[in-house]
Amino acid sequence: MLRYIVTRTGSLCLSLLVASVVIFALIEVVPGDPVAFMLGLNAQPDTVAALREELGLNASVLERYFSWVFGLLQGDLGTSYTYRSPVSEIVAERLVISLPLAAYALALTILIAFPAGILPAAYRGRAADVAVMGGTQLGVAIPNFWFAMIMVMIFAINLRWFSAGGFPGWEAGFFPAMKALTLPAIALALPQASILARVMRSALLDTLGSDYIRTARAKGLTKGQALRRHALRNALIPVLTILGLQFSFLLAGAIIIENVFFLPGLGRLIFQAISQRDLIVVESVVMLLVFAVIFVNFIVDLAYAWVDPRLRVQT
Template identity: 75%
Template sequence: MLRYALKRLLSLIISLAIASLIIFFVIEVAPGDPAQFMLGLNAQPDTVAALRAELGLDVPKWERYLNWVGGMLTGDFGTSYTYRTPVAEMIADRLWVSLPLALYALTLSTLIAFPAGIYAAARRGRAGDVTVMGATQLGVAIPNFWFAMMLVLIFAINLRWFSAGGFAGWDKGLWTGLHSLTLPAIALALPQAAILARVMRSSLLDILGEDFMRTARAKGLSRRQALWRHGVRNALIPVLTIIGLQFAFLIAGGIIIEQVFYLPGLGRLIFQSISSRDLIVVESVVMLLVFAVIVVNFLVDLAYAAVDPRLRSRT
């Protein structure tokens, strides 16, 4: 297990190094000069040059890259060009919205997908299975921002059960904060629940066809008992991977949903920073999200190896 973990850790470090290079140079080659953007098109060249020097944009790109990476390793993400505020503080403030939103959406996704996938697998080929699979097909096909707009139309505008946007803040209480995040979490959770339910059904059907399931039935267990005692437990192994990937996606993929609901999260911070050419914020936030995705995948790999010894034996 230790050897497997070290190999995966080395892969994680290499992935992060490659990702940092790609993120930095792709963003740097994007058209537009931040200093020129901040001062306007009619700014004098010497004024633009002075601002570039103040922002540290006059040094070579490779030196800026090393300074940026070195700063992140010590917890210094730089200073925002636009707000003149440490990027780390901006990220910390908005992480308290994006992270609970991702956890809330993942919880809803799991609570919806597990019963739906198990129900469909237990009734393979019947009306219940067809209904669940049809619903999941719609969930996969329809984008989450459409769900978001429909939720706003129904529950915010017509029924007035929820606010159409904004975040009340955790200082108003846990229930108030969760209430503000409910519609965005549902919009994020529904497509992910559809994917997870299909994976759960497929995995469980594969398990139901195994010899040990037939042996369990031959020993006197009912179909329901065999399903819950042996089938579901073994079917969860591949589902762990999907849950880990979904959590990483929910952290990094909420940009549109945060825009729809005007949530002050990381996704909206990226959008605003791109609009204002605040490169240091864009680079740092994107790198943080990539780091979260890679680390979650690393932890999922370790969890997968812990429950499936065959993976460790292959290394």
């Protein structure tokens, strides 16, 4: 098991190294000089030169790459060209919204998907199965921004249970902040939960048809016991795979939902940074997201080994 963790950690570091090179190279070839963008069309050549010197853009490619990577390792993400403040501060401000939002949405996804996947598998072909399968079909089909707007109309405008958008900040207290994140989290979670419930159902149906479930029944377990003790954990492997992919999506893919609810999250930050050629912000946020995705996959890999003894490499 230890060896498995070590090799997984090694592959995590290697992936991060490759990702940093690719991201840096991509940003290098992107057209548009950030300095020209910042100073406007009529900038004096010597002003441009001075600013380039100040931002460190005149150093060689290798020098800039290494100073960026070493900065990252120390938590120093550089200074934003447009905001003129440390990128780490800007990102941290956004992360306190995006990360809880993603976690909230993920928790809702699991809370909805597990029962919604287990129920139809246990009662295959019955009313519960048909209802859940129909519901998840809708959940997958409806675009989440449209669903978000409908929720705003119902719960914020008509019923006035929630505010229509914005974020009061964590200073306002835990519950008001969570309340502000509730509608966006539901909007994000619903399609993901629909997908996950379907994966859960088919994975469970697969395992319920397997020989060891028949063995479990022959041992005297009831249908429910066989499902809980033997089928569920075996069905978890495909579910974990999807869950890992979904977390990365929830973290980075919330741009539209953040816009609908006026949430100053990571998605909006990267969108603005790209349009303003604030490449140092783009670079750092993309790196951060890549790190999040790779790290989540690392956690999923460890979870696989926890679930499935066949993956624990013998030492």
